[in-house]
Amino acid sequence: MKPWDIDLAIYEDELALLEGLRRRDRLACTCLVKRFAPRLYQLAVRLMGDPDEAEGVLQESVIQACAHVDAFQGRSELGTWLHRIVTNTALMHLRRRRPVTVDLEEQLQRRSPLPQALVDRTTEPSRAVIGAELREMVDRAIAALPDTLRTAFVLREVEGLSTKEAAAELGISESALKVRVHRARLMLREALAPYVHGEGRRREADA
């Protein structure tokens, strides 16, 4: 048994969990981590494009959330509130990290060619299944996008926020968001060309 193998059912109810967090209850903190951290970590990895930096973002976000839990109004769901904290923290880290580059040519040249052998040829029964290698390739292609394009793309296309919501989270206009998403998609089309064409063949075969 691990130190945190505990009964998570105690805080299954979100209001009870919030109460526990306000009391600074250790068990409540553990429940928060158990329930939300995996999902928030994924978001951080996708926004930062780096697992170690994502861990720092996750840590800072959860500490912030626990410290400011009194400020949580309960107007949105706890998960949505945490999502916003992680996004904001990631953006802060990205701004600090390095000057933003949107030089497409440089990005395309930096990109290492994709090994053809890794093209996903699995004939999985469900379209919902994605090969591990393919997922890794998409992860890498997203990570290689310039920060401004990656954050726009991840929020809009991966996290599924509306244009309005994603633009608000990034503090840019909706048209700026649309342009960033277009740019990201164009770069991904190039970077993932073998997979995109595989996907085209898959669609043709399905038709």
Next chain:
Amino acid sequence: MRGEHLDAACRSWLELAAQAREADDRDERLAQLIAEHLAACPDCAASEAALTSLIQRYRDAAQPPLSEQRERRLLDLLCGPASASLASRPQPDR
């Protein structure tokens, strides 16, 4: 579907998109121009549809879990090593 799309015409769109500096008054027009091109160009439309399908499958895919190490570091940070007090046995040395 051609094996290698992104011909000269489409590439010029990439370059335009890359060179354009963000400015609210131009963004709307640029977004519209790109969308118009994607709709009018059969190659781009096919690539876009294929990319959408790929990204959809990527979204639906199970993600690798948060590793136990990272989870433990987070818990230690939040609750302090005292989280061991919840344990039925002591934490291993680190």
